[in-house]
Amino acid sequence: MNKQIIDEVARHKIEQHLTQNFLVEAGAGSGKTTSLVNRMVNMIKMGTCNIWEIAAITFTKKAAEELTTRFQTKLENEWRVEEDPSKKQNLESALANFDQCFLGTVHSFCSCILRERPIEAGLDLQFREIEEREDQHLAIQAWNNFFEKIRVKDSERYHFIKRLGIPVSDLRQCFLRLIAYPDVDWVYVEKEPPNISRVYHSFLNLLKEANHAIPSEPIDGRYDKLQELILQAIRKNKYENHETDAMKIGLLETFNKQLTITQKLWSSKEDAKYYLDKIVDFVDMKIQPLLEKWYEYVHGHIMPLMIDIMHEYEILKKQMSYVNFHDLLIKTALLLKENSEVRGYFQEKYRSILIDEFQDTDPIQAEIMFYITAENLHEQDWTRCRPKQGSLFVVGDPKQAIYRFRRADIDIYNKVKELIGNHGGEILELTMNFRTLDSVTNSLNSFFEEKLPIQATEYQAAFKPLHSYFNDNHSTFSGIYQSIIPKEYVNKEEMIQFDAFQIADTINKMIHQGHQPKEFMILTRYNENLEVYYRALLENNIPAHLSGEITLADMTDFQELFHLVEFVKDPTNTVQLLAVLRGPFFGVSDQELFEWKSSGGSFDIYWTPSEDNAVESTFDILQAFEQLQTYVNWKYQYSPATVIEKMIEDIGFYPLLILKGYGKNECQHLSSIIATIRSASTFYEAAELLNELIFTKRLVLNMDVGANAVRIMNVHKSKGLEAEIVFLANPVKKIDVKERISLHIKRTNTTSYGYFIVQKLNGFQTKMIACPPEWSIHQTEECQYLIEEETRIVYVAATRAEKALIISTSEKTNKKNPWNELVFAVQPNRIQVDDIMASEITEKEEQRKINVSNDYINELGMWINKHIQPTYATYSPTDDKDDIYQLDIDREKGGGMLWGTLIHEAFEKLIRGMKIENHIEDLLQKYGFSLLRKHEVYQIIQSFKLTKIWDQLQTAENVLTEIPFNVRLSSEDPLYKKIRKTKDQHYPLLVKGVIDLAYQYKGNWYIVDYKTDRSKDREDIIRLTSYYEHQITLYRELWERIMRTSVHQILLYFVFTDDICIV
Template sequence: GGLNFQDLLMRAGDLLRHGPAVRRYFQNRFTHLLVDEFQDTDPLQAEVMLLLTADDVHENDWRACRPRPGSLFVVGDPKQSIYRFRRADIVTYRRVKQIIADCNGEILTLSTNFRSQANLIDWVNTLFAGVFAEEESDKVPQFVSMDAGRGGVEQGELVGLHRLDVPKISNNREQTAYEAGQIARIIRQAIDQKWQLPDREGKLRPAEPGDFMIITRHKQFLSDYGAQLQVEGIPHQVTGGNAMGNLGELQLLVLVLRALARPEDPIALLAVLRSPLFGIADTLLYEWKAAGGRFEIRRSEADDPPIAEVIAPLEQLVSCIHLLRQLPLIAAVEQIANRLGLTSCAASARDGATRAGGLLGAIERLRTLRDQAWNLETIAETLEGWQGGNEEQDPVPVVPSGAQPVRVLNLHKAKGLEANFIFLAGVKKVRDTSAELHIDRSGDHTHGFVAIAEEKRSGNWAKTALLAQPGQWQDHSDEEIGFLEAEQDRLAYVAATRARGGLSITCCEGGKDSWEYFDAEEEPFASLPTIEAASEAPSATEAIDPADALAAAERAAAEWQQAAVATYRVVAAKADAIGNAEDRDHVQATGEHGTEWGTAVHRLLEVAMQMPEADLHPLALALIEETGLEVEAVEPLLETVERARHSAIWKRALKSPQPLVEAPFVRLASEADGDESKIVRGVIDLAFLEGDSWVLVDYKSDRVGKDADKAEATLRSRYQAQLDAYAEAWEQVTGQKVSERGLLLTHYDRYVTV
């Protein structure tokens, strides 16, 4: 978890550069290297490639390396080099190409296009013949006219060049909504009316959702296109945006977690009670307060106002606090989402598979950040950050659609992809090119020049003010702008070459749009039809007998009540195995070694396994405050964990290639009488792969007397059924064998197998 992808590349480069024996080993292991999409390669990746193929393992300057004959094969198109912002540019491409040529390598030009129809290829050739150069340079690639590798096709509704006309609307969001609605309705009509487009063999066939792709220049409004496709009931997949920011269920979960983290904060609680989750009217909340009710998450008391609409939500939130005390933190968050109906609410929406997938995906991602998610506040802040668009989050549907979806993505994500019909969408004008950074890689050494600027925003407008600059910055800035403007041409080329059969370009009234580069107002572009959104016809009024209305309401209430009757039970694996009553008999509810102590020990052991070098003292202090233990318990807690870390079972787990902590499982089982089903949920404290089978370990902080031998026998007997149930569930869910299961008795410093 301490290295990102760039760190790994840098370390790999260092290892190969200064380790001749390492290079020789990998050269013997990988005798032939094929690199595709080479125009996307940055200098560090090019260095690794040449070090792996160099004929001299002692040469540590990649620019001086010479590939062994037959060891290196690269494929690239400099006209598709569009990643200068991540260090990949034509300069590196040309340098490696020259190294290959200097070693008598063969340079082949591939000019046959097997993707697009001939009319699309002719248009691209005409458009870019005057843009790209006869001889390539560090900024501009060489123009190569494409030849059509596919036969011609008779004209279908979705063949050739089209434009989508969008009227002038001052608000970008509203204009995008209009355009997205038009695209969605055109796709709907194309599918319903079986508009024709060519397959890979050039034969016409009816359109399907997977034939369409919507490409934008910006990421900002990607979710708007997905929303309009959803209105039309068209399966779709949005990539590269922040669809998670539109998940109302995730927003509600954040509100709930903040309230649970501050159970005595009336503002946090009121936000939840007034939210769509409970929807309590202000008049009822005022009535509750005026009658002496308190806005605290607690069990109802005899003197509380008899307002069921407020008492019921408070009881639900109390049950959520119990989950937080009984389960590991992330597992509890997942159960809270389920118990409050957030997962069901997401799944029941029109785009339920995607919404539920987004919610569950966010919770699943929290599991990968457990070392940073120490308390509810941190989890709430993390989820809120994801919603705010700080990172790209693309929900994955929990149940994949049977049909291939319409793809919605921005241009940088679309590179390398294709579709039968492409919509180049977007009404937002591309910003003028400016430079704040210039990297010069033209010589033997790389030089960087940075200007420091401040962006000042006013509404939708932004202005950049220069604060500091290096010497001769204007020359460096002009050079960088030349690179960036040349890349704009290549971006347009990539956009124009994604389509197999048909291409549509959005044209906004007034010419200020994302694709004005193509000037699609003129021939040979044909205008796509404008399809108005369907409006519901007003229904005829009908007199209703009040008695009939009352009877209908009663029937509806009875049906809801019947639907709410569970056809299954949800049980905890531990309680199901050993019985709730027995479990309560030996666990103290409070006190030094009660449930609070056990919770703190479990959390510390969880982090200790994930982060062996971590300082646990700050976490112990946080857990003391969270669980209500006395501050004097910090040192005993840390000592208990330290003893566990020195145990033999702990060391075995650390050596495992796949150690898992707090591993949740869910399985369907039958009741003993066979009449009903039950869903069994559980969390395994520690599971690790040893050889070809698994070892399951459960932590126990129980105290059952001073005699360790007798305690061991008692606890082994008590938890035998629980470990057996865990092993059965693990084998059923994973299909892999469990060879050992045991208890780590933290109070007695013992590990016992059962």
């Protein structure tokens, strides 16, 4: 039996009072999207708005897609049953113009506004929106540019920062964090440096005194922690230079922690306790206050530096006409604030603004929505903007505000709620729950009534009960349960593994009872270990989809791929070679490696055994060497992405993923990696990109929403989702919120003030570098916000369930269980599922699977055989380069293809106008050469600058460098016959390559090809010129064909001998 809808009056107002503004606080499962859609449809049906005058703003793209589908379906259904001709015409017009309604995220909404009025917004007409990854690369470029400038132009400032004891590299992560808050004014105070020497020397004297109580020979062969610190400090003071304040602070910091002693290891127990107390008192009374003053002093210098780098970053974005997600909001808010004509224009265009999930949106969105709906077009204080009646409809649930780490601020939500109420709007509440059975909501209500206040506070939303519409008739599995990890599991990794496989086993048994995989959802508090639960399901043959941030390196096969690419990048790296040989691609055992080395074998892929050093067990290793040689050779024949793609195919990486139970998501990750590294111009760059893609956290979204699969994600990804049975998993990780606080933002009506501490990663811990004055006060304030947010996170997690909630717990301890308070309050029963063998499957089903698999394999083989014939061939003018080594030419050492690539890139940067001296070291490191060769590269550049080519470049009409080309030749083409020697091939030929330099001087075109051959005898230049004639002549013919202009002269520039040869 269902219940009466207790909030029916509020729902009626939403759907019928179309000229009034509302803020609707809609609890979990209250059907807010349905109410939103009904209001939009009624606005159109009643003629309140045309469809093109409505803008509905959602939190995510996925929510926008869902809203679009439901809105269109509702319009179509209403049109079918509507009898009033006028209303039916309104609905018909809306359907005909459905594409003119804005339904999307706030960022896409701002993009539409800025694209329509870019000049007034101060933007380039062709501005480009950049994604997060590209934005970060741009920020790093700005960072590098800034420090390149100050090293040259403001070296005093650069060296001052270094004297503070802070490596510049430690500050980069702080900068990347700060740029996420471009609207915040960061607070800092410039202070005088504290007097460190007096405290330092007093403490050193105390340590020397304590040293007398430490036995010269350690008792039991060891020292305790305090003794080790004392002895280490005395040694450092004696042998290291502690003249700088930073060095003194570094020594004092080592004692600013919990100090412990082992009394029996001292000369006497009394001495041990005495000096422990003395040192602890000194740290508390003298060192800690000093450190606080030092951190504040450093902060006063670091924050101006960060602000200057952020300014450099903004300049770079403007120069390149880039805008990121924050810019879209800020520039839109500024445009609407300062330009009343533009504001009036968009008010006419969008007469009704509807916003969903407002509690988690960016604070700047509040400004935008008040400006675009304000009665007074000239009011520039958004808090004083009174929205036109019927122009604003906001939906949110402060109990689900969980995105503070992404700029969402519950203070702004509370402010907007107050303003809408004060400006003639009404606050409505939807508390009826159409998602969850009352057997679940009753227990949750009892818990959250204790955790949430009766009245909303600055930090927390008020308690509102979940009134379940559906009674539990116990006809299906329902209620709240706990899945318990036995007490014998105490290790964190073992507990997670057991939890994952216990959940997988439970789901497997329930599937055999008739449940479907899509009925289950597994939620964790954090991203960590999501893949463990994913793997557990796959190993039980349960289809699963993973959403959230993961690191591909957690899957060992991707790590092995990284090792392979790293080795191909540098074939002299023995460590990577051993990793590759021992990995799954070659499977050489440790015993075989030992026997190989013991028998005189070398870990060098170009080493071969001779008759004098016949090595046992050589076949597998030699075969691996041969295969690896092929991969290395590919580097010089194909583009970087093609090489990696060919290696992946050759080692059977896709089948390996399938064999290990991974699904199409992992294969999509691999395809995504290949697509990304296509932008790499060198193999070194491709390897670096691969490293970043495999070892950096990446966002994985479940795009196949309708699939019959278990969904796995963290709580933040579950917003707006639901499942019949929800598991709250991973009961072994709960972070103290105080430990992760690094900033606090205080927002006022006109300004946002930010308080930021600068930290560095020290092992697995963070170490303070700098902090603003009174940081402890701001930290306490932020801590209160985060503690209250943790309760809301549990609320979101628990309210995803429709019928059953299963919470993971440990029989041993739940101190680190993020769900512990909920479990303690509800006291759920242990889950009991009928004892069905998880692996049970009928012989008929197994036979059917095998038959389908064999049929698929046979069909696939037929398809491959049909399409195996080539349809085209490729050719590059440099394909025959390997033959040059057949010429009997005596060469100097130090050349090679990588050296040639380095010189080519140096010339390219030089010709493009870059200050090449600033890039030589980077190029040497990029291609793996010693920095000792810096002068050699510099001399080559200087020699080139003295050539006739360089003189002509200075006054040339057009200069092009590193010009790629790609030409398709049919077998009838005269040029085809010059290139293709064999007569039995008639399929098209794709000719591709890169011309080093082309320039137009006094109306004539010149083509230059650089050659880095290091011949000892200058007479060999004639032979080399003859050899390269075919290549450079082909460049001429292709250039003339593509550009439809003649080439006056083609030149070979031999870098080593500084010779220019006309061909």
